[in-house]
Amino acid sequence: MKQVSVLLVGVGGYGAGYVREMLDHGAERGVSLAGVVDPFAAASRYYDELAACGVGFFDTVEAFYAGNGADLAVISTPIQFHAHQAIYCVEHGSHVLCEKPAAATVEDVERMIEARDRTGKTLAIGFQWCYDPAMLRLKADVDAGLLGRPVSMKSLVLWPRAVSYYKRGLGWAGKKYDAAGAAIFDNVASNATAHYIENMLWLAGEGYGGVDVADMRVQTLRANDIEMFDTIVMDAALENGAGMFFVASHATGPDGWQNPVFEYEFENATVRYGMLGGDSDALVATFRDGAVKDYGASSTGGCDRKLETAIALVRGEAVPLPCPLEAAIRHTRAMAMIRAKRPEAEVFPSGAARTDDGMVWVPGLKDRLVRCYENREML
Ligand SMILES: NC(=O)c1ccc[n+]([C@@H]2O[C@H](COP(=O)([O-])OP(=O)(O)OC[C@H]3O[C@@H](n4cnc5c(N)ncnc54)[C@H](O)[C@@H]3O)[C@@H](O)[C@H]2O)c1
Structure with a gap:
């Protein structure tokens, strides 16, 4: 088995999941740590374990590649850094697994595609539903035409977030631009719940290439004191x-949770x-003739399968990349x-929002949004 060296870029926040994977399963996978790039690595909950491995810490990708290299770079940094870091890593000889969303702007993603093609490196994006075995089984049936054409798809996700969520790390959440003028455009649909838009665009498209939105009606609102929605x-x-x-x-309040629910209507089946009102991880298609196909529990936890796929691609194994740029x-x-x-997002009418336990939220919003989902109606 070819040894694969991995550079971790961003080891706090979500990146901690990749650290854990590397520390717990790196050796058995034939993978070693090439280094860590994170100017605030010492704040990572796994800093001591990383330091004990003797890994080198760097503040920038430039500093790392000045004297080092890696087969694979895993980027889990704030959105505004993705394009620059991914391009720098492929230009310096590494394949890349970059966390979602690919970048803040279409132009940045196009620059990433250009750099990937110019260097011949793999550049995978970490929307984990694309790597989930149950979802991949469904995708195979969709592509084989078993479900017929996609007709109408819908999804709902209500994940309350406290004010601390927007203040974490560099304070980039909910912002349009950072202090250096780099685009972030962070919002509920670009970040935490991005998976569920991406999943519809991916599943309804051909192969792993997805399909574009042609047009939309959209309402964006904010209860929190943020620049986006x-x-x-x-x-x-x-x-x-x-x-x-x-x-x-993110503004449905402490009791306003609703884990992802979706219903995808195809010509021959509904997935x-x-x-609603509970939790289930079953991914099931019911066909018009009454047949039911259970694709298995879909667990979207994540880092393990993404890393596994990226490592296999680095080794040149014949595995498909389910989430390309x-x-x-x-x-x-x-x-x-x-x-x-x-x-600009609309602000919820004054008096509609309240603050409890560090969370700004709108009473009654959960029920209203569930009705929107059930009836496919705007707020
Ligand atoms: N796939 C998922 O389910 C999932 C879940 C959460 C976050 N994410 C994605 O992960 C990325 C990071 O989000 P987060 O919530 O962990 O952010 P965060 O701000 O909590 O953590 C970011 C990490 O990057 C480090 N960092 C900051 N600037 C850096 C730089 N210039 N170079 C290297 N490291 C730097 C920070 O110190 C921190 O350790 C985002 O793209 C986000 O959308 C994905």
Whole structure:
């Protein structure tokens, strides 16, 4: 087995999951740590364990590559750094697994595609639903035509977030630009719930390339004191004629949780995941003739399968890359369309929002958003 050296770029926040994977399973996978790039690595909960491995710490990718190299770079940094770091890593000889979203702007993702093609490196994006075995089994059936054409898809995700979520790390969450002028455009649909838009665009497209949104009606709102939005209702038409309806919010309050639910209507079957008012991880298609196909529990936890796929690709194994930039850019284009349609988020009417235990939220919003989802209606 070819040894693979891995550079971890960003080891706090979500990146801690990749650190854990490397520390717990690196040796058995024939993978070693080439270094860590994170100017705040000491704040990572695994800093001591990383330091005990004797790994080198660097503040920038430039500093790392000045005297080192890696087969694979795993980038889990704030969105505004993705394009520069991914391009720098492929230009310096590494394949890249970059966390979602690919980047803040379509132009940045196009630059990443250009750099990938120029260097011949792999550049994978970490939308984990694309790597999930149950979802991949469903995708294979969709591509084989068993479900017929996608007709109408919808999903709902309500994940309450406290004010501390927006203040974490560099304070980039909910912002349009950072202090250096780099685009971030972080919002509920570009970050935490991005998976569920991307999944519809990916599943409805051909192969692993996805499909674009042709047009949309969209409402973006905010209860929190942020520059972007924490609540969205989107009614979109895809370029292949299918409908896509999406509802998400971080402002539904301490009891306002609803884990992802979706219902994807195809010509021959309806695919369901999740459960309104509860939880379910079953991914099931019910066909028009009454047949039911259970694709298995879909668990989207993540880092392990993404890392496994990236390592296999580095080794030159004949595995497909289920989330290439060509798929991820569909989500970035949808985000750009939202900004074009709604340059500024609407603020929930004064008095509608309240603050409890460090969370700004809107009473009654969860029920209203569930109704939007059930009836495919705007807020
Ligand atoms: N796939 C998922 O389910 C999932 C979940 C959460 C976050 N994410 C993605 O992971 C990325 C990071 O998000 P987060 O919530 O962990 O952010 P965060 O701010 O909590 O953590 C970011 C990490 O990057 C480090 N960092 C900051 N600037 C850096 C730089 N210039 N170079 C290297 N490291 C730097 C920080 O010190 C921190 O360790 C985002 O793209 C986010 O969308 C993915």
